[in-house]
Amino acid sequence: MECLVIEGGNKLEGELNISGAKNAALPIVMASLIGEGVSVLDNIPNLRDINNLIKILKSLGAEVEYQNNKLKVNSDSVNKFEISYPLANKMRASYYALGALLARYGQAKTSLPGGCEIGSRPIDLHLKGFEALGASVSIDHGMVNLKADKLTGAKIYLDYPSVGATLNIMMAAVKAEGKTIIENAAREPEIIDLSNYLNVMGAKIKGAGTDIIRIEGVDNLKANDYTIIPDRIEAGTYMMMAAITASDLSINNVLVEHVKPLIAKLIEMGATIEEDVNSIRVIGNNQLNAVDIKTLPYPGFPTDMQAQFMALLTQAKGVSMVVETVFEDRFAHVDELKRMGAKIKIDGRTAMVNNSKLTGAKVKATDLRAGAALILAALVAEGRTVVEDIYHIERGYEDVIAKIQKIGGNITKINC
Structure with a gap:
């Protein structure tokens, strides 16, 4: 010790x-799984959480290189859609894989996340959002299972402006057919940063940073380079x-x-x-x-x-x-x-x-x-x-x- x-x-x-901002980097790194091809993300801080996230990406089959605060992710090689308990338990942000994998591959599975013990942080708002978009959701022996043949845009009202739920639903909705509206959305700068990155890849998101986010679904996102906020x-x-x-x-x-x-x-x-x-x-x-x-x-x-x-x-x-x-x-x-x-x-x-x-x-x-x-x-x-x-x-x-x-x-x- x-x-x-x-x-x-x-x-x-x-x-x-x-x-670079840890709380922006974590969802953005996960969102790189949605874009086809290679993303180079800059200003990624060298932290335990980032290194654990890299292990998760590699466990899914992604090709990852990390050096001098630059993270290169090739998502085209992803061939697994389940995050093991030992990896998910090390960090709460592992749940961002749900929205990203659901968007691109239509399926995702992970254990309920770990992280700091600072109180109850259920992911029910995340799951309700995924269900509203058309995904089937089940929890079995502590594992969250998501599956969707097709995602369809929906109006989603968050009971609380949860940062995690807002980020996760944004990722899932970018490839949903039609329009998604997230009401009572979180307004944190990290929301705007993810929106900017997704838009750089070809998403159509408006309103990030306000309490109403509008997303027009697109067929595909192309990987791109991006620099994380401080x-x-x-x-x-x-x-x-x-x-x-x-x-x-x-x-x-x-x-x-x-x-x-x-x-x-x-x-x-x-x-x-x-x-x-x-x-x-x-x-x-x-x-x-x-x-x-x-x-x-x-x-x-x-x-x-x-x-x-x-x-x-x-x-x-x-x-x-x-x-x-x-x-x-x-x-x-x-x-x-x-x-x-x-x-x-x-x-x-x-x-x-x-x-x-x-x-x-x-x-x-x-x-x-x-x-x-x-x-x-x-x-x-x-x-x-x-x-x-x-x-x-x-x-x-x-x-x-x-x-x-x-x-x-x-x-x-x-x-x-």
């Missing part, structure tokens, strides 16, 4: 380049890092529009923000104000930044309130932060965060974003922190150790 060892108290300074959650994490350590950091390769809710809250706390075309400079200070946040679907405050922001709030003067509305079990990081001296009280989906003096301790990354929160806390804590189960962190943050070392953070990886 590997651990991170972090010595707190260092001021950080310099600049960082943000990697990761807004990684950018936000380093923005929080500057604020929590009262440091001065410039964060490059970021789409400012994607992190507006974070910018607003940092300014409210008293940090200084300088925006450029594709970069943000964050200057923290030692007198941060307490603020309240409530996680919401985009363009609201992202649930994927809740844990990191809670770590930051431990350094604010006064009492802050955090309300989590997206996932019911996304406070697992609280107990780990408490090990470091954080003063946090939980009542249901609400956490009250008090100004706290943090000290180093042995803690565990319970999920991806919880692990990022522990790194932030450790960088400002007095003494040494050891973070276990760092494979969660490596699922979503490319070169995190090298990036933090570059700006002056005292962080190393050891066998523990």
Whole structure:
């Protein structure tokens, strides 16, 4: 087992380049299966989740090459339509294979997906969407089976603006006969990125980024090259890092529009923000104000930044309130932060965060974003922190150790 060892108290300074967005790359890589021929996808981050996804593609028969953040996928050699339990269990995004395989091959089979334990995330909205398009759906011994002789466009209303369901239904609908309308669709930037990629391959999608997406089915998609957007959650994490350590950091390769809710809250706390075309400079200070946040679907405050922001709030003067509305079990990081001296009280989906003096301790990354929160806390804590189960962190943050070392953070990886 590997651990991170972090010595707190260092001021950080310099600049960082943000990697490609994990949450955009995963569905787009799967969508490459729909296009006939070879796609070359650029700005694909080197992450555990991406490497697991490559294993899935290869298990299906696809020819895949990955080097220097470029992923080359030849989908014409795909000859299997089932993802094994060991592969699917490693990552939740394995379910994107359902929409992609259904669109091109009319069949798909996978086990119910794994991933971070942050609450119930059923795929019933995905399956209802596939059924509306004409697919038969069955679940047998934990395996999801899809089959369709023909997909037909339909009007689909999502009970909740689920990002995963929106992405999956978009993929399935691009080759359905006629028009598909997705109402109450998710609006996240990753939705727009998938739409842009599918359109580059020949799909006819309009309205991505709004709550109504219209898709006119086409007969075939041709593989094409595409560059993934920057990761807004990684950018936000380093923005929080500057604020929590009262440091001065410039964060490059970021789409400012994607992190507006974070910018607003940092300014409210008293940090200084300088925006450029594709970069943000964050200057923290030692007198941060307490603020309240409530996680919401985009363009609201992202649930994927809740844990990191809670770590930051431990350094604010006064009492802050955090309300989590997206996932019911996304406070697992609280107990780990408490090990470091954080003063946090939980009542249901609400956490009250008090100004706290943090000290180093042995803690565990319970999920991806919880692990990022522990790194932030450790960088400002007095003494040494050891973070276990760092494979969660490596699922979503490319070169995190090298990036933090570059700006002056005292962080190393050891066998523990």
